[in-house]
Structure formats: structure tokens, C-alpha cells
Amino acid sequence: xxxxxxxxxxxxxxxxxxxxxxxxxxxxxxxxxxxxxxxxxxxxxxxxxxxxxxxxxxxxxxxxxxxxxxxxxxxxxxxxxxxxxxxxxxxxxxxxxxxxxxxxxxxxxxxxxxxxxxxxxxxxxxxxxxxxxxxxxxxxxxxxxxxxxxxxxxxxxxxxxxxxxxxxxx
Amino acid sequence: xxxxxxxxxxxxxxxxxxxxxxxxxxxxxxxxxxxxxxxxxxxxxxxxxxxxxxxxxxxxxxxxxxxxxxxxxxxxxxxxxxxxxxxxxxxxxxxxxxxxxxxxxxxxxxxxxxxxxxxxxxxxxxxxxxxxxxxxxxxxxxxxxxxxxxxxxxxxxxxxxxxxxxxxxx
DNA sequence: TTCATTTTGAGAATGAATATCACTATAGGA
DNA sequence: TCCTATAGTGATATTCATTCTCAAAATGAA
Ligand SMILES: [Zn+2]
Ligand SMILES: [Zn+2]
Ligand SMILES: [Zn+2]
Ligand SMILES: [Zn+2]
Numbered sequence: 001x002x003x004x005x006x007x008x009x010x011x012x013x014x015x016x017x018x019x020x021x022x023x024x025x026x027x028x029x030x031x032x033x034x035x036x037x038x039x040x041x042x043x044x045x046x047x048x049x050x051x052x053x054x055x056x057x058x059x060x061x062x063x064x065x066x067x068x069x070x071x072x073x074x075x076x077x078x079x080x081x082x083x084x085x086x087x088x089x090x091x092x093x094x095x096x097x098x099x100x101x102x103x104x105x106x107x108x109x110x111x112x113x114x115x116x117x118x119x120x121x122x123x124x125x126x127x128x129x130x131x132x133x134x135x136x137x138x139x140x141x142x143x144x145x146x147x148x149x150x151x152x153x154x155x156x157x158x159x160x161x162x163x164x165x166x167x168x169x170x
Numbered sequence: 171x172x173x174x175x176x177x178x179x180x181x182x183x184x185x186x187x188x189x190x191x192x193x194x195x196x197x198x199x200x201x202x203x204x205x206x207x208x209x210x211x212x213x214x215x216x217x218x219x220x221x222x223x224x225x226x227x228x229x230x231x232x233x234x235x236x237x238x239x240x241x242x243x244x245x246x247x248x249x250x251x252x253x254x255x256x257x258x259x260x261x262x263x264x265x266x267x268x269x270x271x272x273x274x275x276x277x278x279x280x281x282x283x284x285x286x287x288x289x290x291x292x293x294x295x296x297x298x299x300x301x302x303x304x305x306x307x308x309x310x311x312x313x314x315x316x317x318x319x320x321x322x323x324x325x326x327x328x329x330x331x332x333x334x335x336x337x338x339x340x
Numbered sequence: 341t342t343c344a345t346t347t348t349g350a351g352a353a354t355g356a357a358t359a360t361c362a363c364t365a366t367a368g369g370a
Numbered sequence: 371t372c373c374t375a376t377a378g379t380g381a382t383a384t385t386c387a388t389t390c391t392c393a394a395a396a397t398g399a400a
Pocket of ligand 3: 286290330331332333334
């Protein structure tokens, strides 16, 4: 499930195996076909880049990892892949939109994000059952108090990544 | 403390009393003066607008509530007020940055946000002790697993506000 | 009143994201 | 295989929230 022993509730980046990779592209092709969209070479490049990076990535990181797919093509396809529930937008800490594979495609299920306030790095972190229970309870309280119908949540844990901490200790 | 009886952990908008209002402006003036900044009429208008709205507000809402302070002035002063820890930026659900008074100035302390995915409305919600405890535990686990030094968190509960739900039931 | 410093605000510039559109690639039928 | 309708591409133009510029106005100290 992408969790190394003793790693608690925070995941490291885990590369998909070749078999998982085939499975991924099969699922993407299916999701696209139900919306009469083709799984083109450029889209495959983008999906491959997202899987390879294993964390929410900026457009710049993506076009570089996706072998120089043009910006306009990358943006357009990320939008289409988003509508097909292949890609999810992640609001960054800096002003940059980031993109990641949808939870059911990335191997890990529901998760949250850890953000470095210094360099903007974003990594995934699985949520603990206790945290999810507390969130569900909060959602209930809000529905009661404000009539707001809470259907999901976004959690970002903000701090300093290892390399930024090392760099600060100069 | 801004919490009506029986409202659980989700706050409604609460107007500051005249006394609280004087206290607010005094604190703002102090925070600005320590950074050699003046508490000008325009800055006072903006702070008054933020207090009056009582929820994270967009630039458009602010310039309207602040009696037509020019856009460039509003942006510049929100930036200065941010550096002075008077104002906090809230990343919106839509693409719009929102601004709110710093927690210690708005009467309520640490809180989270409830976002309507339909109209973009953002309101405040106090956090329960159980939720905060679970968040602290998660932060500890992440520090252990990734070396990430988590110092704060941002939580958005996403759903549908009452008026958008009513509008959908047409 | 000077005069140095800060602040203002209209307009210009920036830049991430989106829209355009002529061209290319592809699927499917003839 | 050849056609053709449709979908996709990518260089370029456009949008628009946000930031920058800078001459004029306000402020405070002397
Ligand atoms: Zn970092
Ligand atoms: Zn993620
Ligand atoms: Zn709404
Ligand atoms: Zn708030």
C-alpha cells in the first residue's frame, strides 16, 4: 500500500512497479474513453511524469519530466485529465498550482499534504484514523451550526523540509 | 469568545462591540508602529472592513466595504499589514486570494475554514481539542518519517453553503 | 514654514493560466 | 488502402489577478 514498515502515517515517495504501471495506464485509458477522449502520447507522457514524481508537481516540473511537452498542451491536457478524474489540482503554498494523480490511481488512498514553507515542496502524507474521525466529527458540528454540507476536506501540514533546514543551518 | 451557546465548534459571524473595535485599532496601531509604519486612514478603512465582514474576504469585497479604497492601495496595504501580522492571506477555493484579520486580533483564536465549492464563500470554524490533538499527533509522525518539521497546519472543510443548496433545490 | 520621509493612486508591467486556430494525427467507414 | 470527419497539437495571443512604478500628496519633525 506504499507504506514502509515503521513509517507511521507519513509516506515516502514510492515508485510504481512495471505491473502497477501497466495497470495505471489501463485505468487512465478507460477513464478517458468513457468521456470520448483518446489516450495520446502527450497525455501518456504527462501521466507517466506524475507517477514518476510521486508528489504534487508544478507545470514546470511536469513539462521537464514529460520530455518537453509544450506548456499549452500540458495545461490543456491536465485540464482534460482533471475532468476525467485522472488528475487532481493541489493548491500550492506558493502561488503555483500543482497536479497529482487521483487518489485511486496513485496507489495510496485518501491522504493529506505536507508543505515546505521555504521551498514550496509538497509531499503526500496518509491520514490516521483518529484524525479522520476527528475531522468527521468537526464536519458534523459545522453542518449543525451553519447548515454547511461538508463533503470533503483539505489539510496541509506546513513546515520546513530536511534540505531547507540543513541549508538554514549554515 | 465569539461562540454562541450551543453552536458547537463552528462559529457564526460576530460583530465586534465598539470597545472591542477600539481595542482592535489600538493593537493594529501598535503592531504597525513597531515596524515604523503609520496607521493611515486607508489602512484603518481596510482593517475596519475586515472586522466588519468577519470572514475571509476577497479584494473586491474589501474595496467595496472599505469605501472605495483604490485597488493598488488595498493590495499594497494588505501586504504591509500582512508583514506586520495584522492580516493573514487565506488561499481560496476558487482562484481568489482572501484576507482576514490575524487570529489574535479577530477575537477568535486558532481556527479553520469552511469553503463552499459552489460560490466560494469562506467562513471560520473553531477547531475541537480532539481534532487539534490528532493533528499534533500526525505532525509528530511526519517529523519522524520524513524529517519534515511541521509548525502549523491549514485545514479547509469543503462543501455546500445553505444558499447554494437552496438554489440547487430548484 | 521648511524639508525629509512616507504614503497614495492611476496607470503600466508581470506572469500563470486560458483561449485561439491553422495544422496534424487518428479512427472508422467506404 | 484511401477518405473524411473528428480529435488533438502547439505556437501564439489573450486574460486578468496581482505587483510594480513614480509623480504627486500627506505627514511629522525641526
Ligand atoms: Zn524546503
Ligand atoms: Zn497528494
Ligand atoms: Zn455557496
Ligand atoms: Zn479565518
